[in-house]
Amino acid sequence: MGVGHSSLPSSVDSLCINVFKPHPKTSALYNPTPQKHLFPTKKHSLFAGLKIGSFNHGRVPGEMEIQKGIAAAQKPIVDFHGIDEGLIQKIVYDALVWSSLHGLVVGDRNVQRSGKLPGLGMVHAPIALLPTPFPESHWKQACELAPIFNELVDRVSLDGKFLQDSLARTKTADAFTSRLLDIHSKMLEMSKKEEIRLGLHRSDYMLDEKTKLLLQIELNTISSSFAGLGCLVTDLHRTLLDDYGEELGLDSKMIPGNTARLQFAEALAKAWAEYNNPRWAVVMVVVQTEERNIFDPDLTWHCIPYLGFTYNVRSIRKTLAEIDSEGQLLPDGTLAVGGQAVAVIYFRAGYTPADYPSESEWSARLLMEQSSAIKCPSISYHLAGTKKIQQELAKPNVLERFLDNKDDIAKLRKCFAGLWSLVDLDIIKEAIEKPELFVMKPQREGGGNNIYGGDVKETLLRLQKEGSGEDGAYILMQRIFPAASLTYLIRDGICHKDHAISELGVYGAYLRNKENVIMNDQCGYLMRTKVSSSNEGGVAAGFAVLDSIYLT
Amino acid sequence: MGVGHSSLPSSVDSLCINVFKPHPKTSALYNPTPQKHLFPTKKHSLFAGLKIGSFNHGRVPGEMEIQKGIAAAQKPIVDFHGIDEGLIQKIVYDALVWSSLHGLVVGDRNVQRSGKLPGLGMVHAPIALLPTPFPESHWKQACELAPIFNELVDRVSLDGKFLQDSLARTKTADAFTSRLLDIHSKMLEMSKKEEIRLGLHRSDYMLDEKTKLLLQIELNTISSSFAGLGCLVTDLHRTLLDDYGEELGLDSKMIPGNTARLQFAEALAKAWAEYNNPRWAVVMVVVQTEERNIFDPDLTWHCIPYLGFTYNVRSIRKTLAEIDSEGQLLPDGTLAVGGQAVAVIYFRAGYTPADYPSESEWSARLLMEQSSAIKCPSISYHLAGTKKIQQELAKPNVLERFLDNKDDIAKLRKCFAGLWSLVDLDIIKEAIEKPELFVMKPQREGGGNNIYGGDVKETLLRLQKEGSGEDGAYILMQRIFPAASLTYLIRDGICHKDHAISELGVYGAYLRNKENVIMNDQCGYLMRTKVSSSNEGGVAAGFAVLDSIYLT
Secondary structure, X not given: OOOOHHHOOOOOHHHOOOOOOOOOOOOOXXXXXXXXXXXXXXOOXXXXXXXXXXXXXXXXXXXXXXXXXXXXXXXXXXXXXXXXHHHHHXXXXXXXXXXXXXXXXXXXXXXXXXXXXXXXXEEEOOEEOOOEEEOHHHHHHHHHHHHHHHHHHHHHHOOHHHHHHXXXXXXXXXXXXXXXXXXXXXXXXXXXXXXXXXXXXXXXXXXXXXXXXXXXXXXXXXXXXXXXXXXXXXXXXXHHHHHHHHHHOOOHHHOOOOOHHHHHHHHHHHHHHHHXXXXXXXXXXXXXXXXXXXXXXXXXXXXXXXXXXXXXXXXXXXXXXXXXXXXXXXXXXXXXXXXXXXXXXXXXXXXOHHHOOOHHHHHHHHHXXXXXXXXXXXXXXXXXXXXXXXXXXXXXXOHHHHOOOHHHHXXXXXXXXXEEEOOOHHHHHHHHHOHHHEEEXXXXXXXXXXXXXXXXXXXXXXXXXXXXXXXXXXXXXXXXXXXXXXXXXXXXXXXXXXEEEEEEEEEXXXXXXXXXXXXXXXXXXEEEEEEOOOOOOXXXXXXEEEEOEEEO | OOOOHHHOOOOOHHHOXXXXXXXXXXXXXXXXXXXXXXXXXXXXXXXXXXXEOOOOOOOOOOHHHHHHHHHHOOOOOOOOOOOOHHHHHHHHHHHHHHHHHOOOEEEOOOXXXXXXXXXXXXXXXXXXXXXXXXXXXXXXXXXXXXXXXXXXXXXXXXXXXXXXXXOHHHHHHOHHHHHHHHHHHHHHHOOOOOOOEEEEEEEEEEEEOOOOOEEEEEEEOOOOOOHXXXXXXXXXXXXXXXXXXXXXXXXHHHOOOXXXXXXXXXHHHXXXXXXXXXXXXXXXXXXXXXXXXXXXOOHHHHOHHHHHHHHOOOEEEEEHHHHHHHEEEOOOOOEEEOOEXXXXXXXXXXXXXXXXXXXXHHHHHHHHHHXXXXXXXXXXHHHHOOHHHHHHHOOOOOHHHHOOOHXXXXXXXXXXXXXXXXXXXXXXXXXXXXXXXXXXXXXXXXXXXXXXXXXXXXXXXXXXXXXXXXXXXXXXXXXXXXXXXXXXXXXXXXXXXXXXXXXXXXXXXXXXXXXXXXXXXXXXXXXXXXXXXXXXXXXXXXXXXXXXXXXX
């Protein structure tokens, strides 16, 4: 499920902090990694005019305040105490110039016409100034998981009964999932087979501080966002460390390479080639309407152009309403939109109820699903990525229904956080007693809907009282407590030093036909970091920035 | 003298149309180049939501209106009649995405904070959608002239008496030139020698339609702008023709390569190396204050970073006021600013009176001139680029004082338009009678001050009546009438088809030490195109866009 692109700059949903339930496997105390890199205080006040300020107060925090803040917070993995402010100013300036020159930009919400067309109302993307330390072992673990999740989604998608049964209670409580299930049912009735299947996924993780476990937050199987901008931040950080690494005591080679956008383009092109007939068919990107599309500089800017440049594959952009009015199903199953045959459909829209304001959009979705075009994702892949399925897969002996390899199953299970449906009375009781250790996740997409802290208790009590079946719309998840580390975050040209927590997303690309798996790869990553002024209760106020990782 | 960066989007000064005086060498009627490229009307309505509109009315012009406009105007060199609007929409979309991803951006005047820092309030640069046809012979001529002008400026700069004498009348009429001359006088008095001399120039031309002559508009010896963005537009147009050339009947190889920004960076780095002692000295870019610096994404973003990336040369940015307060002259002549030795000074500010609001800025300029730092430009180079000197050099037998090579002299003379001082009574009489054939140019810099049409007559009559000596502040120039051709211009995301005229600027880089010329190169080019709704009188309303050339 795609994190809405518009949610990044200020919303918290894209970096949700989940309820923590002590993991049975470990109770070791957190032992921070020894400080590897110390920063010299060499003076480099080369650029004037830059303000290092606070977003909250619009003023420069005093040294005392910073020191106090640091003392009160977790011990950071990399120590930013010693960096000279003049040097930071210079790096910030260079980072902003680099961002402007390399398309690391997003729409500026303060500019009305932003996002109506490319090239208007742009501002640099919110970014971390320097990469965030991340243990190499956990990085490797996350990378290894990508092809296993790819395969799991594919296997689950083939089990229509499992999807329908697992989501039966959700169906009664969530209208959106219900409509998706209706389309899925129709496909089952007509025995529709997806012989060529393309998945472009992103699995999101947080590193739990106390257990030192890499735990999955969610798996996105539709509209996995930021594959483009994430790569650019990696390039930016590598460039900055090439220039300033010596002074900072950091080595650019410790930032893993990130070619997600190229690999996604490759997967789309390979799928297009696999469709094969006719060769002049296009890749169709399903986009949001102009009104809703606040800004989407990511996939459509950073991946799709490669289809043309590198693979000579033509692409078109259509809204769901346009597909409804211009689309038709030819007798051989070909989807034609505006007179053009469509080989591959990439959904950059359609993951949230707001994308379906009328029956017209649902009609378009059904039309596409009935066609022979390769859908990224198919309705089955879309459903396989729901939170409810994530929770079902975490039940004992469920993974075994889909995968044969015991090692793979063990690897998956290791990254599963505690996940429960609201039929588990023991867990509901525990969550009412200790709501701070849980997060309630509604099936609804688009972010910002998770329930934390005291609200968990209130909502559970209300649902118990009402007994309306609405509880089918939620799952309960262990809350994860990642470690906070001191970070420089830049938004709107202002650099702000604060404690922040991070979420790592790893992209995966999967393509297969009737006989063979053509592609099953891990494809780069996305690091997002957000201010956490408190690591204790609720979701901290703050904003998420794009980041990269520095292996430790 | 640099065209103010802020003048591009809407001002007319950067594409001044000069008064025409029939050239004695030719009276041939204009014979348009035969149409080489016809555009097929292949249907490609691939992208939705783009508006092809009119800037003046904010509405889509009807086909009738377009046809009518075309019929009334000059016959275009390349015929845009046949291009399908759907194809244009798709190319526009791609052009906007490409611009956003490659730093072809400027500050958005509608966004208040734009230009305060890099990365804020950006919008795609105003651009022509496709390159503008330009005769290969004239292109080669302009390129050949670059090193000759480089040498001429250097020779003129060495003749302090010529500069002082030529500008004596200007001095009494123009306070800014007077201050520059004062500094120049002081240098003459102290026998200050510039042993290492660096020039980064741009010579601007228009192609006169009736005479088919390439005629010089002006020579910029300080702050020659757009070396960065100009290169990017060339890259954009080549990319678009690589993608759509077949459909358009255009070949990307006919767009000359443009590496001005890399060559300027190379020249700055070579100058830095030539300074040699100490090796840790920096390149200092003199910048405008934050208040005045509406946006300067060009040299400081597109050239200066290469100094670091490619040559490992450190650069700093300082305003004139900062240089005054932080700068000092060491006993050996070294300029130190903020404790750092300066090897090379690049002036991105200081070319206009507005950059000198107090004595502090003049004091900084003097301090720099007294130092051993390599100044780009020195006060002599700066003065050698004034309009008055341009006019003096056009007088008979003046070029011969500075250059030996007769071929070079002939080449320069061929590109000189008619230029006169206001002591030439015959010309003043002619200009009062036929003001539409002349343009009056004040010495004042910063653009927008040229006088056209009826105002020429009025101003000349007033000056004659007053006899105040103010006439020393002006020169008269032949007005040049370039051919208009049908062009697609894009600003603020809107594509507008109109008749437009173009100005070609060719960059030159020159570096020498006491013994040898180290660099004397032509360095890429800048094409600027502006709407000309009428090719007859005055300056047409319109805006200038960045463009490239397509050799015919």
